[in-house]
Amino acid sequence: MSLPFELYVSVxxxxxxxxxxxxxxxxxxxxxxxxxxxxxxxxxxxxMTGMQQELRDRIFGAQAHVYVWKVLDGGFxxxxxxxxxxxxxxxxxxxxxxxxxxxxxxxxxxxVFVNVKGIDPVLEATVTDLAAAVxxxxxxxxxxxxxxxxxxxxxxxxxxxxxxxxxxxEITLITPSGTLSPMGVLPRPRRLEVVGVFRLGxxxxxxxxxxxxxxxxxxxxxxxxxxxxxxxxEDPYAARAVAGAxxxxxxxxxxxxxxSSVNSTLFEALFLEKMALTVAIGLIVLVATLNIVSSLxxxxxxKSRDIAILKTMGAGAGVxxxxxxxxxxxxxxxxxxxxxxxxxxxxxVMDRYQLLRLPADVYHIAYVPFIIEPLDFWLVLFAANLVCxxxxxHPSRHAARIDPAEALRYQ
Numbered sequence: 001m002s003l004p005f006e007l008y009v010s011v012x013x014x015x016x017x018x019x020x021x022x023x024x025x026x027x028x029x030x031x032x033x034x035x036x037x038x039x040x041x042x043x044x045x046x047x048m049t050g051m052q053q054e055l056r057d058r059i060f061g062a063q064a065h066v067y068v069w070k071v072l073d074g075g076f077x078x079x080x081x082x083x084x085x086x087x088x089x090x091x092x093x094x095x096x097x098x099x100x101x102x103x104x105x106x107x108x109x110x111x112v113f114v115n116v117k118g119i120d121p122v123l124e125a126t127v128t129d130l131a132a133a134v135x136x137x138x139x140x141x142x143x144x145x146x147x148x149x150x151x152x153x154x155x156x157x158x159x160x161x162x163x164x165x166x167x168x169x170e171i172t173l174i175t176p177s178g179t180l181s182p183m184g185v186l187p188r189p190r191r192l193e194v195v196g197v198f199r200l201g202x203x204x205x206x207x208x209x210x211x212x213x214x215x216x217x218x219x220x221x222x223x224x225x226x227x228x229x230x231x232x233x234e235d236p237y238a239a240r241a242v243a244g245a246x247x248x249x250x251x252x253x254x255x256x257x258x259x260s261s262v263n264s265t266l267f268e269a270l271f272l273e274k275m276a277l278t279v280a281i282g283l284i285v286l287v288a289t290l291n292i293v294s295s296l297x298x299x300x301x302x303k304s305r306d307i308a309i310l311k312t313m314g315a316g317a318g319v320x321x322x323x324x325x326x327x328x329x330x331x332x333x334x335x336x337x338x339x340x341x342x343x344x345x346x347x348x349v350m351d352r353y354q355l356l357r358l359p360a361d362v363y364h365i366a367y368v369p370f371i372i373e374p375l376d377f378w379l380v381l382f383a384a385n386l387v388c389x390x391x392x393x394h395p396s397r398h399a400a401r402i403d404p405a406e407a408l409r410y411q
Contacts, residue, residue, distance in 0.1 A: 006319060009310075010326040013299060026295040027331060033288030034335025035342065038384050041281045042343030043350075045376045048274035050351070050369035052267070058365065061129035062200040064096070064230030065239040065259050068246060072253040075225030079214075082229060083123065089249055091233050091242040094126035097226040099217040103175040105155070105210065106189075109164030114155070114210045116173065118217020127232045130154075130198060130211065137167040137196030142213050145195055151216030152195035158207040160197045169194050173210075177222045190220060201365065282383075288335075289387045292328050296395035300324065300402075308404035317400035324396035325389065332388025336381050347372055 003011070014027050068086065076082045076097065083095035099118035104111055121139045125131040131139045134154060145152035149170055155163075165171050171194060174187045192212065199206055218224060233242045236259065243256035260267070300307070307320055347370035350356055354367045 006322040007326055009323050010330060013303065013323070014327060014330060026291075026298060027327075030288075030291040030295050030331050031335045031338070033291045034285065034332060034384060034388065035339040037281070037285035037288040038336050038339025038380060039342040039346065041278070041285060041380050041384075042340065042372065042377060043346050043370070044277045044281050045274070045380065046343070046347040046351075046370040046372045047356070047368055048270065048277060049373050049376065050371040051365070052270050052274070053371055054365050054369050055266070055270070058200065058202045059259060059263055060236055061133070062202050062205050063259055063262070064127050065233045065236050066092075066231040066243045066246075067257045067262070068095075068229040068231060068243075069227065069255045070229075070253055071255050075223070075227050076229060077225055079120075079226040079229065082226075085250065086229060086231060086246070089242065089246055091235065091238060091245075092231050093234055094123070094232045096120060096123035096127040096230045097214060098228040098230055099214055099221065099223050099226060100228060101175060101177075101217060101221040101223075103173045103220070105159065105163055106172045106174065107163045107165050107169070110162050112159050112162050112208070114159060114173075114208055116153075116175075116210050116212060116217065116220065118212050118214045118220075118223075120214055124211075124230075127230045129200065133198040133200045134196045135199050137194070139196060139211075141195035142211070145193065145213075147193050149191040149193040150219065151192055151212055153192040153210045153212050153216075154196035154198055155194060155210040156206040156208065157197055157199040158203075159210065160194065162207075165194050166197060167194055173220065175220050177220065192216070203365075285384055286387060289332070289384075289391050292331050292388055293391045293395060295331075296324055296327060296392060297398070299327070300395055300399045303399075304402055307399055307402050308406075311402070311404045320402075321396040321400040324399050325392045328388050328392030328396075329385070332385045335388070336384045339384070340377070340381055344372065346370075 070076055070082075079097040083097065086092055086095040097118075097120055101116045101118075103114060103116050105114050119130075119142075121131070121142045125139065135157065137154065139154060142152045142154060153171070153173075155165070155171075160166055163171055170191050172189045173192050174189050176187065198211075212220070214226065231242070233239050239258040240260055243258040246256050247254045310320065351370040354369075356368045356370075358365060358368060
């Protein structure tokens with residue numbers, strides 16, 4: 001099958017023959033520059049996308065999608081009836097009560113400030129992944145506890161390590177709600193027995209959370225009502241719409257919030273990091289495409305005699321222009337294709353073997369999965385090829401303006 005004339009000449013100009021080896025080397029360097037730039041951009045986008053999705057999935061498992069408070073009544077008096085009522089809202093799958101608080105957990109091995117959350121173990125399992133995250137002991141042991149301590153507690157893996165307390169050990173919890181005395185409110189230490197150790201994979205939870213029953217939390221924090229209702233919805237990305245529909249459907253006494261608002265600062269920071277990284281590496285791709293300009297200008301200067309002969313044989317300015325545009329397109333296509341393959345292979349290897357480890361206390365996750373979004377992938381390829389085409393416009397116009405008589409005068 002014969003190639004179109006312009007494409008045939010473009011390919012011949014890119015292939016090294018005799019004295020043209022230097023031009024072929026320049027074209028190869030241009031291809032490698034585009035390849036490296038595209039590879040780096042695909043890997044960077046996959047890294048940031050993987051970090052965002054991993055954090056989002058961990059948050060979906062550790063936190064509820066929507067939070068509800070009943071401010072006018074001072075809490076939920078009958079949380080079971082309220083849970084059934086909230087599940088009538090379209091999009092809500094399950095509801096679970098919570099009594100939040102803070103305290104200082106102490107053992108002989110050390111002290112840890114923890115967020116203590118009173119829960120219903122049965123309903124909590126329908127809203128979060130806490131039950132599945134318990135590595136030692138069981139979440140059900142909270143409700144079944146009948147030992148000498150005030151109650152049982154399920155603590156994070158890192159909390160257990162710092163306290164040196166595991167299943168069957170006792171800890172002392174000191175809360176702000178203490179005993180009134182002539183000297184003021186004195187903190188009252190309460191003994192709790194560790195009945196489970198969990199690992200949700202979020203640094204914030206594994207290093208600073210403990211879960212007790214609603215009854216135990218009520219006694220610890222002097223609360224006689226459930227303060228918060230947690231909801232799980234069908235579509236987590238529609239949580240804000242569901243949260244907004246609850247006051248409209250159930251009354252103005254209900255105040256709501258959703259996971260995206262609670263974690264907005266974190267995801268805004270990740271989005272800005274992704275944009276900054278994309279712009280920075282995008283500039284690398286742009287610099288790499290400038291090599292195409294230099295190689296084409298050198299080629300035009302070296303091939304001015306050939307261009308003049310083509311014009312004397314009847315080739316118009318449009319034909320000459322297309323020859324050099326096609327050269328840039330070939331270089332860009334070869335570079336982006338190689339870069340796409342290299343980026344895909346690198347991301348696959350990095351993700352499968354979990355090669356990129358992170359400090360969990362900074363990024364909340366231990367390693368970064370590399371996830372290539374199809375939209376990001378094809379957008380990078382399209383943008384890289386488009387830039388490669390645009391940078392050929394100046395050399396191709398210069399080639400089309402060559403005067404055959406002037407170019408052949410001294411030949």
